[in-house]
Amino acid sequence: MCLCIPHKDPTKTNDPEAVARRCLSVRGVVPMVQPNAGDAKAHMAYAIDLAKKVGLCKVGDRVVGVHRVDDSAVMKIVDVE
Numbered sequence: 266m267c268l269c270i271p272h273k274d275p276t277k278t279n280d281p282e283a284v285a286r287r288c289l290s291v292r293g294v295v296p297m298v299q300p301n302a303g304d305a306k307a308h309m310a311y312a313i314d315l316a317k318k319v320g321l322c323k324v325g326d327r328v329v330g331v332h333r334v335d336d337s338a339v340m341k342i343v344d345v346e
Contacts, residue, residue: 266295266321268312295321305332305339313345 267288269281285296297315299308309330316322322345330341 266297266312266316268297268299268308268315270299270308271301295319305334308332309341309343313343317345 267285269284269288271281272279281298285298288294288296297312299311309332312330313322313328316328317324322328324345326345328343328345330343332339332341
């Protein structure tokens with residue numbers, strides 16, 4: 266799953282819908298669009314909830330989340346509750 270979110274900085278142009286459309290061309294990627302830009306923890310919880318709803322994961326599974334903090338990429342492995 267790829268969670269496409271708007272950029273927090275209004276001077277940066279980022280169209281999450283366009284990113285989601287481009288992700289459709291990649292095999293195995295399920296793009297989802299989140300309308301608001303919150304913190305990384307909220308994004309991860311939102312993505313896990315969506316994944317559970319559509320059957321991509323279930324309680325007890327582990328999921329990997331990759332996101333950006335400042336200029337660094339961060340990878341998290343989370344147990345689904």
